[in-house]
Every structure is written in structure tokens, then in C-alpha cells.
Amino acid sequence: MNVLGIETSCDDSSAAVVVDGRTVRSCVTSSQDSFHRRFGGVVPEIASRAHMEAIDVVCADALEQAGLTPAQIDAVAVTNGPGLVGSLLVGVGFAKGFAYTRGLPFLGVNHLEGHIAAAFLDSEAPTFPFVALVVSGGHSHLYEVVDFFRMRLLGQTVDDAAGEAFDKAAKLLGLGFPGGPAIDRAAQQGDPAACRLPRPMLHSDDLAMSFSGLKTAIRRLIEDAGGLAGLSTPDLAASFQAAVVDVLVGKALAALERTGIPRLVICGGVSANRRLREQAAAACNRRGMALTVPAPAYCTDNAAMIAAAGYRRLAAGERSALTLNGYASLAEAPR
Ligand code: KG4
Numbered sequence: 001m002n003v004l005g006i007e008t009s010c011d012d013s014s015a016a017v018v019v020d021g022r023t024v025r026s027c028v029t030s031s032q033d034s035f036h037r038r039f040g041g042v043v044p045e046i047a048s049r050a051h052m053e054a055i056d057v058v059c060a061d062a063l064e065q066a067g068l069t070p071a072q073i074d075a076v077a078v079t080n081g082p083g084l085v086g087s088l089l090v091g092v093g094f095a096k097g098f099a100y101t102r103g104l105p106f107l108g109v110n111h112l113e114g115h116i117a118a119a120f121l122d123s124e125a126p127t128f129p130f131v132a133l134v135v136s137g138g139h140s141h142l143y144e145v146v147d148f149f150r151m152r153l154l155g156q157t158v159d160d161a162a163g164e165a166f167d168k169a170a171k172l173l174g175l176g177f178p179g180g181p182a183i184d185r186a187a188q189q190g191d192p193a194a195c196r197l198p199r200p201m202l203h204s205d206d207l208a209m210s211f212s213g214l215k216t217a218i219r220r221l222i223e224d225a226g227g228l229a230g231l232s233t234p235d236l237a238a239s240f241q242a243a244v245v246d247v248l249v250g251k252a253l254a255a256l257e258r259t260g261i262p263r264l265v266i267c268g269g270v271s272a273n274r275r276l277r278e279q280a281a282a283a284c285n286r287r288g289m290a291l292t293v294p295a296p297a298y299c300t301d302n303a304a305m306i307a308a309a310g311y312r313r314l315a316a317g318e319r320s321a322l323t324l325n326g327y328a329s330l331a332e333a334p335r
Pocket residue numbers: 010135136137138139162163164166167178179180181184268269270271272273274299300301
């Protein structure tokens with residue numbers, strides 16, 4: 001089944017063609033970073049307008065790169081939440097039009113399910129059940145994933161998401177937007193042990209996480225030094241990154257222990273982080289646990305993961321009606 005996936009939940013306009021939820025024939029993503037950079041974050045109104053301009057181009061490119069005509073597409077999957085409503089509606093509207101005019105089945109997909117389905121793209125697929133650590137700009141969640149359709153929330157951040165913490169820390173460090181990749185890059189030249197930073201909730205007796213205190217700790221370090229001038233930005237970036245990664249890996253290991261499941265998947269934009277990938281691999285290796293992290297291009301928002309998640313449900317007969325809407329939180333969506 002050739003599924004056209006469409007993702008416009010935040011600031012990336014992406015379209016992809018994926019065969020049977022595994023083989024990526026094409027994945028075209030148009031980043032809006034240059035539009036949002038001067039505002040230091042994603043401006044929702046700008047994001048939806050940029051999606052409007054990009055959506056037909058990325059879809060046409062995805063078909064062309066896949067070497068397929070629209071007539072060779074079997075179904076359409078589109079993110080319909082959670083995300084920025086104005087952004088979501090651009091993808092949902094386009095998907096409806098594409099599917100309706102060609103009489104194709106189409107389906108709204110949960111963005112988080114998409115991030116988890118990225119683990120099944122191209123590489124060796126993880127075995128169910130597994131523990132998934134979903135770390136992105138909006139989420140730091142641990143799930144027990146039973147199969148493609150069932151997952152149980154084990155724990156989540158009580159304040160900022162990990163990606164949000166990266167973005168806010170990068171702003172304080174003057175590293176610009178988007179912050180995660182900037183900290184990852186700066187940290188390459190820094191010493192992760194240079195600044196003493198807390199590991200919030202690492203030893204709390206649960207699977208909750210907290211990242212806003214780390215951002216405050218960075219702000220204090222800068223204030224105490226009388227500004228950034230006297231500090232090493234690479235050292236601060238490396239120390240901050242090490243603290244976040246210690247907490248994420250520690251909590252993921254605690255979830256594996258609690259559930260007794262020896263398989264971990266890490267996904268979402270933050271899973272592109274080099275230190276997180278290295279530390280998680282080393283920790284799982286030591287314990288004989290299996291680890292799957294998608295290729296970096298499938299960690300950050302992309303439409304291939306949406307096509308992969310949509311495929312499983314479409315193959316099981318699920319369909320969305322043409323009344324499908326976009327939702328900031330899928331808890332608001334009618335069932
Ligand atoms: O999954 P994603 O692309 O969008 C959301 O669903 O939110 O995640 C974006 C987040 C941003 O906060 C970004 O700074 C972070 O992922 N991110 C990273 C890296 N690449 C992206 N964080 C740390 N290291 C990276 N290399």
C-alpha cells in the first residue's frame with residue numbers, strides 16, 4: 001500500500017510516500033526556521049501561512065521523488081493533532097481535497113503515534129511490547145507500547161518538555177532558534193562536567209520528569225557571572241545537555257525496570273541529539289537491552305512517520321470522515 005503522509009502540526013511542511021508503513025520512497029520537508037528565527041520561536045500565524053505556500057509543492061515533490069503519479073497512491077494519512085490548530089488545518093484541508101478528488105481512503109493520525117511509528121521506518125523494526133520515550137518540543141512522555149494501537153502512559157514531565165528546555169536554554173545562551181540542534185553543536189566543543197547542574201527528579205520514586213529548573217539554573221549561572229561574556233558557551237551547552245540526557249536516560253531505564261520490558265524506543269525531535277543517542281546506546285548495551293532510535297531525519301517532525309502510523313490503521317480498516325478537524329489536543333477530538 002502506497003500511503004501519502006502529510007505533516008503540518010508545527011513549523012515543518014512535510015509530505016512523504018511510504019510503502020506498507022516501512023519503506024520510505026520519498027520524504028520532503030520544507031523547514032520554516034528562517035521565517036521564525038528573528039522572533040526566537042514559532043509564530044503560529046506565520047507558520048500557517050507558510051504551510052499554505054508550501055503544502056502543494058512538498059506533496060508534488062514527494063510524488064515526483066517517489067516516481068509515482070497521484071493515481072498510484074492508495075491512501076492518505078495526515079496529522080490532525082496535537083499541534084498548532086492553524087497549521088494542522090492546512091495539512092488536513094489539503095489531505096481531504098487530495099483524497100476526495102481521487103476517491104481515496106484517508107485518515108487523521110495522532111502526531112505522537114507518528115513519532116513512535118518512525119521506529120519502524122527503513123531500519124530493523126522493534127519487537128512489541130516496548131517502552132517508548134517520546135521527547136519533542138511539546139512532549140517528554142514514557143509509554144508502554146503494547147502494539148500499534150495500544151499504549152499506556154507511564155510518566156511525563158511535570159513542567160517543560162525536554163525540547164522546550166533545549167530551546168529556552170539556547171535562547172539564554174544566545175545560540176538562537178531552533179535551540180536543540182544549536183546546543184548539540186555547541187556542546188561538541190564543551191566539557192559536560194564544567195558546570196554543576198542538578199539532575200531534577202532523577203531519583204524520585206516515579207517516572208515523572210522536570211526540566212524547567214535546569215533552565216533556571218542556567219539563568220542563575222549567567223546572572224552570577226554578570227553576563228555571558230565571562231562564561232564558556234560550549235561548556236554551558238555541554239553541561240546543560242549532559243544534565244537533560246542523564247535524566248532522560250535514567251528515567252527510561254527506570255521504566256524498563258518497572259515494566260520488566262527489555263526493549264526501548266526513543267523518538268521525537270530530541271532523539272536526534274547526539275549525546276542522548278550515545279548515552280542511551282551505552283546504557284542499553286551494558287544491560288543487554290534492545291534500543292531503537294530512528295535515523296535523525298525521522299526523529300524531528302516528518303511525514304514519513306505519519307504515513308507509517310496511518311498505514312497500520314488504514315490496513316485495519318480505519319477511515320476518517322471528510323468532517324475531520326485539527327485539534328491542539330486530541331483529548332478534544334470527538335471519538
Ligand atoms: O518532534 P519535533 O521536531 O517537533 C515537535 O513535535 O515538537 O521536536 C522539536 C524539538 C525542538 O524543541 C528542538 O529544539 C528539539 O526537538 N531538537 C533537538 C535536536 N534536534 C531537535 N534537541 C536536542 N538535540 C538535537 N539535536
